[in-house]
Amino acid sequence: MIVFEKPKALTDVPLHYCPGCTHGIIHRLVAQAIDNLGIEGRTIGIAPVGCAVMAYDYFACDMIEAAHGRAPAVATGVKRAMPESIVFSYQGDGDLASIGLCETVSTAARGENITVIFVNNAIYGMTGGQMAPTSLPGQVTQTSPYGRDVATQGYPIKICELLATLEAPAYLERVAVNNVKNVNRAKKAIEKAFRNQVEGKGFSLVEVVSACPTNWGMEPQQALDWVQDKMIPYYPLGVYRDKEV
Amino acid sequence: MSEKVLMKGNEAMAEAAIRCGCRHYFGYPITPQTEVAAYMAKRMPKIGGVFLQAESEIAAINMVYGVASTGKSAMTSSSSPGIALKCEGISYLAGADLPAVIVNVPRGGPGLGGIQPSQSDYFLATRGPGHGDFHVVVLSPASVQEMADLTVKAFELAHRYRMPAMILADGTMGQMMEPVVLPEGKPIEVDASDWAAVGTEGKRKHHVISSLYLQPEVLEKYNFERYERYEKVKENETAWEEYQMEDAEICVVAHGITARIARNAIVMARAEGIKVGMIRPITLWPFPEKALAAAADKVNSFVCVEMNMGQMKEDVELAIRCRKPVSLCRRVGGMIPTSEEVLEQLRAAAKGGEQK
């Protein structure tokens, strides 16, 4: 009996991500949620600008490629046009927490009944490793070569905490994909974020603390350790909003 | 259905959009087009449609992009500074070959400019409002009736050619009240089943709406194909109106409100024995190049009347290949030329005078 295989909601196109990039794990978790809920035929995904820009090649459901940061607005349009469809956006930290922050906050504030998967790896991957809104204090990147100086470059944005100040969101959780236990928790959270939409509960966002070995300049496993040692202490995992509870 | 009602241009436009099947409107308040949003806010909830006040013009155009991706009619409206913000989204709509209607009720600029009427977004609209090689259909109404009729036309063309269409009105057209016969309530039928992102229902390979093509030869191919489509738009959809051109020695070129003012001036000029006619472009893109080129064979000179520094004049000169002199009567910053000012220019043109 097969106990683990590639989910149906992923296409056969090989992922272009770097070795050890956790986007692949998160793609799989999204696809598993879609499979488990049996919603592939009515799901429409919105791809971001960033490393996951070509997510539209990987998910087997209908896909729309949005402009940088605008995925929540595009998702809003799709959901309003087709309320019975299941709409998710898949966005990185530059996309969701910097250029698209206005769309993120406003869509959450409206309680739009969509699912947002937010991949926080504290760096701009696609453009080659520049400082992200979520880069840690002191983190060395191409555009913070002496380390992120909070005096001039400010502090990271904590999206779950920020959105938890709003009335409307139904579900906000921060998870990580740095070890088996955390991946399994992330899987449950992502599936819940989709199930909420199926049940009409409203805006659900899962922030996934993840790794970028290439641009962090680390071996893949070393990057996962860095998630554990540096990222998670700054971005505490847990549920920030759950209207069910 | 031929009953005339008295309506503001902005409201006639909104009602016409609803009557031809638009059920999704996304906007952000900005003078002088806010009536469109207010009208949609009142009407849409009553007819099962969607009105959403977006957080910004950028969000509004991207919501339009989302609806357009499902093959349905969507509309947004704004004025110059807001349209500048929408340009990113318009480029993506064009790049993904999506239909959408964008209303621009321009105001004087640049920058925050003013809130009085202007035609200073002519370049912005006709050169492809955004980055990259593309065009949008640009329609210029000169009456409240045309505000309604050209709105329907905009949706038709957007769907037929899978491209964005822009209604370039101006503050006077938007605010003016005139009797109008509203179009019949006949939704535009479109079959988008071979491309729209509406869910696979497990029956087909996924549809992807995107403007990203990383292989240069593929991107080039799509650009070429798009421009072949544009040639068809030029061939089939170029629209203009001629007024007293039969014996004209001077040809006025004006669109929108300035065409109405010019019309008065032409009557006055003819009373003085100056033979003036007018070509009024209704589509600014595609521009009525052939009509102007034909006119250049007959008239002695052209006079453009514009509420900008002479943006359309360049298109006139291009269309006639500079074979005849083109002079300009212009007011900017929200100022509207008077019939007398236009008449002055016509007199000067009749004497072979230069641009003032």
Place this chain on the structure above:
Amino acid sequence: MAKLTFQEEECKGCGLCVHACPKGLLSLSVQRLNKKGHTPVELTKPEDCTGCASCATMCPDCVITVEK
């Protein structure tokens, strides 16, 4: 007995599965390269595998199918 199947050509040799295996049964090949030029993962002692799927859970490229 559990059975692991590897889509070897999709493997990027990142080694996350190697670290994830609670029994230390996986290693990256030292002899072979796949078509992409990566050193693909190999199961050293198939008879000891319990099919816990920890390796597949951490694999970013869905290379591993687990049967029990």
